[in-house]
Amino acid sequence: xxxxxxxxxxxxxxxxxxxxxxxxxxxxxxxxxxxxxxxxxxxxxxxxxxxxxxxxxxxxxxxxxxxxxxxxxxxxxxxxxxxxxxxxxxxxxxxxxxxxxxxxxxxxxxxxxx
Amino acid sequence: xxxxxxxxxxxxxxxxxxxxxxxxxxxxxxxxxxxxxxxxxxxxxxxxxxxxxxxxxxxxxxxxxxxxxxxxxxxxxxxxxxxxxxxxxxxxxxxxxxxxxxxxxxxxxxxxxxx
Numbered sequence: 001x002x003x004x005x006x007x008x009x010x011x012x013x014x015x016x017x018x019x020x021x022x023x024x025x026x027x028x029x030x031x032x033x034x035x036x037x038x039x040x041x042x043x044x045x046x047x048x049x050x051x052x053x054x055x056x057x058x059x060x061x062x063x064x065x066x067x068x069x070x071x072x073x074x075x076x077x078x079x080x081x082x083x084x085x086x087x088x089x090x091x092x093x094x095x096x097x098x099x100x101x102x103x104x105x106x107x108x109x110x111x112x113x114x
Numbered sequence: 115x116x117x118x119x120x121x122x123x124x125x126x127x128x129x130x131x132x133x134x135x136x137x138x139x140x141x142x143x144x145x146x147x148x149x150x151x152x153x154x155x156x157x158x159x160x161x162x163x164x165x166x167x168x169x170x171x172x173x174x175x176x177x178x179x180x181x182x183x184x185x186x187x188x189x190x191x192x193x194x195x196x197x198x199x200x201x202x203x204x205x206x207x208x209x210x211x212x213x214x215x216x217x218x219x220x221x222x223x224x225x226x227x228x229x
Contacts, residue, residue, distance in 0.1 A: 036220070043118075043205060043222035044157070090157060098209060098216040099145045099169035101159035 002027050004091050006105035013081050014113050021076040021108050023091030033074040034092040034102065035065055044090065050074060061085070086112045116140040118221035120206050126227045127196055135191045135224045137206030145169070146189045147207040147218060148181065157205065163189065196228045 005024045013019050025031055032051050036044040048059025055067040065076045074091060088109050092102040119138045127133050139146050148160040162169040163181050180192045189208075193200055203225050207218040 032216075034217075043120075044207075044220035046217065046219065049217060092157075094216070094218075096216075098211045099162045099164050101147075101162065101170060101172065102149075102157075102218060103159070104157040106156045 004105035006108050008108045010109045012111040019078045019081045023074045025093045031093045036090045037087050039087045083112045120221040124225045137189045139208030143208035143210045145209045148191045149205045150202040152202045201228045
C-alpha cells in the first residue's frame with residue numbers, strides 16, 4: 001500500500017536549535033517527494049521537492065531535505081530554527097505522471113520555544 | 115507570484131444543502147485538484163481534472179461530488195447534499211508540467227462546516 005509516515009506528531013525545539021522532521025514512505029513507483037508547510041489559518045506552502053539527481057535538496061526558508069532510497073526516507077532539516085517556523089509540516093509523495101494524487105502524511109506540528 | 119485563490123474562506127451550511135466551493139487556479143496551469151482535510155486528520159485527495167475531464171478520483175469522491183470548470187478561470191467543487199462528515203477544510207491545487215516534473219500548488223482552503 002502507498003503511504004507516508006511522519007512518526008512525530010508534535011515536536012518542540014528551542015529557537016536557534018537544529019531541527020529534523022522525519023518522513024518515511026511506501027510507494028510502488030519512482031517516488032517524487034515533497035514537504036509542505038501550513039501556518040495557522042493558511043494553505044499549504046511548498047517548502048521543497050525531490051524528483052531526481054542530488055539527494056540533498058534545498059528549499060525555501062533555509063530548509064533542506066535528504067532522500068535516502070535505502071531507508072525510504074525524506075527527512076527535513078534546518079540548522080537553526082526561528083520562532084516563525086512554528087507551523088505544521090506535511091511530507092507527501094506522488095508519481096511522475098501529472099494529474100495523480102499526492103499522498104500525505106499526518107503532519108508534524110512544530111512548536112518553537114524561546 | 116501567482117497564487118491559487120479560493121472562495122469562500124469559510125462556509126457554514128445545513129445538512130442536506132448543496133454547496134459550491136470555488137477556486138481560481140494559477141493562470142497557465144493545466145491540472146486542477148481538490149483535496150480535503152478533516153480536522154486532526156491527514157490531507158486526502160479527492161479528484162484531479164485535466165482537459166475538462168476527471169483524470170483521477172478517490173473513493174471519497176462519490177456521486178455526491180462533482181467538479182466543473184465553468185469558464186476559463188474558475189474550478190468548482192459541488193457537494194450535492196452535504197452530510198455532517200463533509201465538514202472539513204477543502205484545498206484546491208493546480209499544476210503545470212515543466213518537463214516531466216509536476217508540482218502542485220495549493221490554495222488557502224475553504225473551511226466547510228455542516229450542521
